[in-house]
Amino acid sequence: MTHSHAPRRRTDQPAGRDGCTDCSTPSEPVRRTALPGLAVPAPTGAPVIRRQKADAVRYATDNKIDITVSKQAVLDYVNDKGNDKELRKGLLDAWNLNASSQWVIDTPADLAKASDNPFHYSNFTEYQDFTKSTTGVSVQAFGGPISAFYNQGAPKLGSQAKNWGKSSLGDTYVSYIAGLRSGGKTDAVIARALLDFDDSVLASHLEKRAAAMMTVTVYLAEEWRKQGAAKIYRANLRLIAAGTKTFDDFLTDFEFIGSAQDGRKQVGRFYDVHNGDAELSDMDDGEQQVYNAMSPARDEDFSSEDEMRTEDKKNLKGTRLFAKKHK
DSSP states (O other), X not given: OOOOOOOOOOTTSBTTOOSSSSOOOOOOOTTOOOOTTOSOOOOTTOOHHHHHTHHHHHHHHHTTOOSOOOHHXXXXXXXXXXXXXXXXXXXXXXXXXXXXXXXXXXXXXXXOSSOSOTTSTTTOHHHHTXXXXXXXXXXXXXXXXXXXXXXXXXXXEEOOGGGTTTOOOOSBHHHHHHHHHTTOOOHHHHHHHHHHTOTTSOOSXXXXXXXXXXXXXXXXXXXXXXTTHHHHHHHHHHHHHTTSOOHHHHHHHSGGGTXXXXXXXXXXXXXXXXXXXXOGGGSOHHHHHHHHTOOOOOGGGTOGGGTTOXXXXXXXXXXXXXXXXXX
């Protein structure tokens, strides 16, 4: 069966608008690395190393990485910077899972940062520390500042033209996408720049301002509304970077754009599949594509209620937990 989704809201409304009392307008299979005990069994008679690395075999198969898994093949793939960074890291993590020291592959320098994503909830202190009394926050992104303060249940974001070469930008996702496209780059190139936080690809002040607003809106405002938003956002970007989708598709596929509550329901559906409480086929075709474009996930990628924020800090009203786990 497929989900019947709530009617879409207009995509020219301010980014992240909920239409509810619990939030305000702001101005990462799930392809999973196999867990111990859940690895795909290796063929009978396979060498010990193959049986030990069934997680890597599964990851390579699920993510359509065209290699015959061996230590050398994984080493070559992981060290080739021409390959997708998320896939390199995912394959490396799958290979190294519970590996004995003699089989561990060292992490390449460009993957060895504290996080490939400075806005990931585990590193993003502005997100971790945001409360209902927060004000005066400034987040640096794509070469300039984005301001944030608490307003009616969520972060409210803004940027000033004077900090972005006097460029003019609206406060909707439609405006952000128009700004990102203003330099004539393809959607695939733009999506890759957003995934890599690469401001060298975006030439103009307007492109960079739009990238910064899009990025901080998702990683701070939408994640505040429901953790899991950024995971779904990045999967959408991967599809666009691969040429499978466009930013026009993104406007309907990323349901936080319609409303915060639609976004929370979408996170719930993804979390259900991740937990094994629903089948992938229960999703509609579009969500199945997004799910299959996700990097390996952990429970906490979808459930801030188990982590970080108290009910008092959230200060949100109404139902926000839609996964079966929370019923």
